[in-house]
Amino acid sequence: MRALRKTHDGPGLELCEIPEPKPGFGEVKIKVLRTGLCGTDLHLLNWDDWARTQFTPPMTTGHEFYGEIVEFGPGVPQGEGRDELRVGQRVSVEGHIVCGRCRNCRSGRRQMCLRTRGIGVNRDGAFADYVVVPSTNVWVQPPEIDPDLGALFDPFGNAVHTCQQVDMAGMDVLITGAGPIGVMATAIARHSGARHIVVTDLNDQRLQMARDAGASETVNISQTRLWDVMHDLGMYEGFEVGLEMSGAPAAVSMMIDHCNHGGTMALLGLPKNDFAVDWSKVITHMLTIKGVYGREMFETWYRAAFMLQTSEKIRDAVRGVVTHRFAAEDWQEAFDTAASGKAGKVLISWE
Numbered sequence: 001m002r003a004l005r006k007t008h009d010g011p012g013l014e015l016c017e018i019p020e021p022k023p024g025f026g027e028v029k030i031k032v033l034r035t036g037l038c039g040t041d042l043h044l045l046n047w048d049d050w051a052r053t054q055f056t057p058p059m060t061t062g063h064e065f066y067g068e069i070v071e072f073g074p075g076v077p078q079g080e081g082r083d084e085l086r087v088g089q090r091v092s093v094e095g096h097i098v099c100g101r102c103r104n105c106r107s108g109r110r111q112m113c114l115r116t117r118g119i120g121v122n123r124d125g126a127f128a129d130y131v132v133v134p135s136t137n138v139w140v141q142p143p144e145i146d147p148d149l150g151a152l153f154d155p156f157g158n159a160v161h162t163c164q165q166v167d168m169a170g171m172d173v174l175i176t177g178a179g180p181i182g183v184m185a186t187a188i189a190r191h192s193g194a195r196h197i198v199v200t201d202l203n204d205q206r207l208q209m210a211r212d213a214g215a216s217e218t219v220n221i222s223q224t225r226l227w228d229v230m231h232d233l234g235m236y237e238g239f240e241v242g243l244e245m246s247g248a249p250a251a252v253s254m255m256i257d258h259c260n261h262g263g264t265m266a267l268l269g270l271p272k273n274d275f276a277v278d279w280s281k282v283i284t285h286m287l288t289i290k291g292v293y294g295r296e297m298f299e300t301w302y303r304a305a306f307m308l309q310t311s312e313k314i315r316d317a318v319r320g321v322v323t324h325r326f327a328a329e330d331w332q333e334a335f336d337t338a339a340s341g342k343a344g345k346v347l348i349s350w351e
Contacts, residue, residue: 002350003060004127004331011047013061015331021124021132023073028135030091032126034151036064037338037346040121045335054121062127063095063120066141066150076135085135090145092153093126094137094301095119096294110297127331129350139301144309148319151347152184153304156318157295158268159184160304165266165290166241169193174226174239175215176255177246177269178206180321180345183213185243187317190214191307194241196233200226200251209344213317226258239263249275256281264288321345 001020004013023029043051044061069089072078078085098105098113105113119125119133141150149156159181173194175182178201189197190213199210200219207218217229230236238260244252247269255265256278265287282289295301308315323344326334331348338346 001129002328003124003129004062004328005060006044006047006055006057008057009047009052011045013045013331013335015329018060018128020130023071023076023132025073025075026135027073027132028069028076028085028138029071029073029130029132030065030067030093030126030138031070031130032065032067032128032350033090034066034147035062035126035348035350036151036155037334037348038064038155040118041127042335042339044121054118060124060126060128060131061120062125062131063118064151064154065126065131066090066092066145066147066153067126067131069138070130072135073132085138085140089140090147090150092139092141092145092150093119093131093133094139094295094297095154096297097123097134097137098297111294127328127348139298139305142305142309144315145305146319148322148347149308149315152180152318152321152345153301154295155181155345156184156308157300157304158292159188160307161295161300162243162245162266162268162292163188163192164296164300164303165292166264168241170195171240172196172233172235172238172260173198173241173243174255174258175199175210175243175245176251177201177244177248178203178210178218179245181268182206182243182245183209183321183344184318185245186210186215187213187314188307189241189243190317191311191314196235198226198229198233198239200254201246203341205342206344209321209323212320221254226254230258237261242266243268245269247271253278256285256287259285259287261285262287264290266290266292268292322347325349 242265
């Protein structure tokens with residue numbers, strides 16, 4: 001089968017021919033139909049400091065994907081019940097494999113497992129014709145979720161998890177960072193009944209995607225002051241909700257400055273370095289700051305699937321983050337496009 005692998009230490013990947021994997025005990029074999037590119041994949045391609053500490057070649061990369069169950073290993077429950085797995089089902093997969101033994105796992109907080117291993121990082125991933133994963137990580141998708149949406153379920157889950165941190169109905173929401181997850185969060189905020197949704201970024205193309213997804217206003221912060229846009233909307237007290245998706249220190253500072261007293265900030269964007277925070281303002285304004293990572297296993301997955309089932313409008317808005325699609329053989333062009341800063345979500349087809 002085809003597999004996009006890092007075969008040795010150093011920059012680069014190779015599209016190789018390797019044997020198809022066999023599912024072991026408790027595992028499921030999936031025929032991959034669609035995969036999504038994310039920042040993690042670019043880190044592995046470039047072999048930066050983070051990649052060198054996490055990844056041991058040779059190994060197949062990729063963790064955002066959608067496919068079809070083709071085979072089971074021993075010990076996997078199968079049947080006709082609603083929650084049983086069957087050959088032919090279309091699925092997405094939770095990319096974090098947890099130990100099941102640490103306190104967080106045993107307390108129902110698997111997304112906080114102390115020994116998490118990542119598909120496509122710590123074991124062979126999904127940039128291949130077939131992948132083997134634990135059956136407990138498989139999420140069967142409803143018919144409304146097509147291959148493109150199914151391949152987006154990992155980042156869409158991140159957006160849902162971030163939005164889960166606060167009730168947005170009737171609230172004014174600030175979203176900093178109009179990358180794919182920020183745009184999906186915009187669609188969720190609109191679907192959830194937020195009043196004003198203001199999205200900031202430096203990229204006008206991405207801000208247009210946010211407008212298409214339901215933003216009330218977008219702000220290129222290199223050209224326009226956020227205060228001016230707030231005044232145009234009749235907002236004089238600040239945002240009740242802030243969703244930080246960029247990892248930019250300036251965005252965090254701006255959010256602190258523009259949140260209303262008692263507001264809640266949910267931070268998903270990962271900064272590259274440490275930076276100063278005006279903690280006096282956080283304290284005196286009684287701001288709540290929540291760090292968010294990955295998805296809540298598996299409450300986020302239920303919410304994400306159910307939300308997409310309820311509305312064709314939100315399905316179209318989420319699907320709208322996809323700007324480029326490539327065949328597996330054109331993987332290098334796909335990676336170059338994803339790294340250009342001028343794309344939304346980039347998908348690779350393995351059909």
